[in-house]
């Protein structure tokens with residue numbers, strides 16, 4: 001009988017109810033991890049992901065965890081502790097995937113202070129304190145994987161603060177790798193380009209012109225799929241990636257080459 005790459009591991013995936021996070025949760029569970037997947041509002045979607053994972057023989061549970069407020073990380077881990085008891089009473093975690101994020105942003109002229117604070121609170125402050133609080137549970141040899149964006153590397157003035165949040169996340173990743181390396185913990189970012197998820201549905205889906213333009217931005221000539229990103233995360237989470245840390249892995253299909 002073959003052993004799965006993540007058998008015996010426990011993973012936390014924030015924003016696992018939809019889009020890229022859902023694909024990551026399903027992939028890590030398929031690789032044998034027990035997956036705690038968080039959501040903000042969409043309980044039914046989160047339950048559906050858990051059902052699909054269980055149907056395929058995996059193990060998962062959902063945790064409601066709205067991010068972007070003070071105390072959000074502590075509340076998230078309290079939900080994790082409550083749910084993980086059924087699987088692993090020692091309440092440890094091996095893989096933390098900071099995926100939940102919001103793209104709401106605008107250009108320099110239009111961005112309000114509240115809008116700026118909101119996007120930084122969800123995309124930067126929440127991952128920071130999720131890791132700080134999670135370190136009490138993260139086992140040696142663990143993995144931290146932050147979902148960044150090609151927007152940290154390619155100028156996108158129409159979403160200027162969003163790009164800045166992802167740049168901050170990459171710098172956070174770099175420092176985590178240095179600080180935690182002695183424990184065999186790796187920290188990496190994965191930076192997708194345009195991916196077909198709900199966040200892009202409004203302007204992309206059913207609009208052939210927009211789809212063709214988005215596809216043309218990638219050297220590989222198509223729009224990204226959630227599983228394109230999930231497969232990279234699965235590699236970084238696996239024992240095979242033990243010697244990769246402090247990096248941002250491009251997942252744009254070759255945008256801006």
Ligand SMILES: NC(=O)c1ccc[n+]([C@@H]2O[C@H](COP(=O)([O-])OP(=O)(O)OC[C@H]3O[C@@H](n4cnc5c(N)ncnc54)[C@H](OP(=O)(O)O)[C@@H]3O)[C@@H](O)[C@H]2O)c1
Nearest residue numbers: 015017018019020039040041042066067101149194195197
């Ligand atoms: N899609 C892209 O083109 C693209 C490109 C580059 C980078 N990314 C990054 O990839 C990550 C996932 O994006 P996606 O496109 O998969 O997003 P999505 O389809 O909009 O899904 C977002 C997920 O995050 C959760 N979430 C949203 N706001 C939250 C909040 N305030 N607190 C807690 N959870 C929250 C949602 O929960 P509910 O279901 O409960 O709402 C959902 O599970 C983000 O960090 C994003 O910046 C996306």
